[in-house]
Every structure is written in C-alpha cells, then in structure tokens.
Amino acid sequence: MNHQAHTAHGELPGKPTAASRTTLSHIMTAGDTNLLGTVHGGVIMKLADDAAGAVAGRHSEGPAVTASMDEMVFLEPVRVGDLVHVKAQVNWVGRTSMEVGVRVLAERWNESTPATQVGSAYLVFAAIDEDGKPRSVPPVIPETEKDRRRYQEAQIRRTHRLARRRAIKELRASRSPD
Numbered sequence: 001m002n003h004q005a006h007t008a009h010g011e012l013p014g015k016p017t018a019a020s021r022t023t024l025s026h027i028m029t030a031g032d033t034n035l036l037g038t039v040h041g042g043v044i045m046k047l048a049d050d051a052a053g054a055v056a057g058r059h060s061e062g063p064a065v066t067a068s069m070d071e072m073v074f075l076e077p078v079r080v081g082d083l084v085h086v087k088a089q090v091n092w093v094g095r096t097s098m099e100v101g102v103r104v105l106a107e108r109w110n111e112s113t114p115a116t117q118v119g120s121a122y123l124v125f126a127a128i129d130e131d132g133k134p135r136s137v138p139p140v141i142p143e144t145e146k147d148r149r150r151y152q153e154a155q156i157r158r159t160h161r162l163a164r165r166r167a168i169k170e171l172r173a174s175r176s177p178d
C-alpha cells in the first residue's frame with residue numbers, strides 16, 4: 001500500500017489512523033441484561049456505535065452520522081460485572097464516508113484475567129455539514145501493517161456493499177409492482 005495514494009487524491013491533508021483511534025469502556029450492570037440474564041446485544045451495538053461515532057467525528061473533525069452497521073458478530077456472552085472495552089479505528093475513507101472497525105473485549109471487573117474478544121463490527125459513517133449533506137473527509141494514512149491490511153479488507157467490503165445495493169435496486173426496478 002502506497003501512502004502517497006492516501007494523501008494525493010483529496011484537497012484535505014491525510015490523517016494517520018492513530019490520530020482518531022479510541023477505546024470506550026463501560027461496566028455492565030443489571031439494567032443491561034436480556035431475558036436470559038446475559039447482556040443484551042443491543043447494548044453492545046450501542047456502545048459500538050458510540051465508539052465508532054467518536055472516531056468518525058475525530059477523523060472528519062465534525063459531525064458524522066451512522067450510514068450502516070454490518071458484520072456485527074457476537075463471539076461470547078457478556079455478563080453483568082464485565083468491564084467492556086470497545087476499540088475503534090478508521091479502516092478506510094472514501095470521499096464523504098468512513099468505515100470504522102470495532103473490536104469488543106470483555107474482562108471481569110474484579111479479576112486480573114486477560115480480556116477476551118467478545119465481538120466485532122464494521123460501521124460506515126458519513127460526515128455531514130450543517131445542512132445534513134455529506135461533506136469531504138480527510139484521507140486516512142494507515143501506518144502499520146495491520147492498518148494497511150484493514151484498509152485493503154475495508155475496500156473489499158465497500159465494493160461488496162455497493163454491488164449488493166446496486167443489484168437489489170436493479171432487481172426491484174425490473175419487477176412489476178404488486
């Protein structure tokens with residue numbers, strides 16, 4: 001991956017991935033549970049959206065809204081008393097949108113055992129101006145081998161998202177109304 005490619009295509013100067021990367025930590029309490037007594041998936045999704053939104057706002061230096069959330073995976077149940085850490089970073093940037101990757105880790109609040117990964121997701125945020133219209137975002141500069149891998153994988157997801165959307169649109173347009 002050529003860093004020049006990320007800084008030359010836009011008017012805005014590129015920003016390294018590390019500049020907006022963040023971790024949101026939250027302790028799970030009884031109010032976060034589902035009917036089974038483990039933590040409700042929606043609670044984790046909200047934390048993922050919150051962390052990703054902070055990253056998108058920091059990278060784009062202004063308001064950004066969630067356009068999509070996909071591949072949300074829950075690997076292990078999260079329990080009351082778990083300290084949940086949501087690690088988020090910009091994986092890829094388009095003209096006005098950003099893909100943010102989140103990894104969700106959980107550890108017992110009162111034990112010194114290592115945190116385990118309990119989930120992950122990819123969110124697309126669109127940066128918006130004061131009228132709610134998409135605005136340009138700075139290119140991202142992936143600095144590490146991991147950042148560069150994530151950038152390339154995000155491009156694959158982007159291609160698939162657009163192709164899927166286009167194919168469904170075309171199919172619907174070709175069908176006669178009920």
Ligand SMILES: CC(C)(COP(=O)(O)OP(=O)(O)OC[C@H]1O[C@@H](n2cnc3c(N)ncnc32)[C@H](O)[C@@H]1OP(=O)(O)O)[C@@H](O)C(=O)NCCC(=O)NCCS
Binds near residue numbers: 066124
């Ligand atoms: C997201 C939103 C700003 C897109 O507006 P739009 O008029 O469709 O604008 P565009 O088609 O130019 O899309 C803007 C960017 O978002 C991307 N995008 C839009 N919808 C997307 C989707 N469903 N999945 C992935 N990317 C998407 C576009 O590819 C484009 O990216 P690019 O400029 O980097 O190529 C608009 O749909 C919106 O305001 N949605 C509501 C967002 C919100 O309120 N979220 C909180 C949930 S309550």
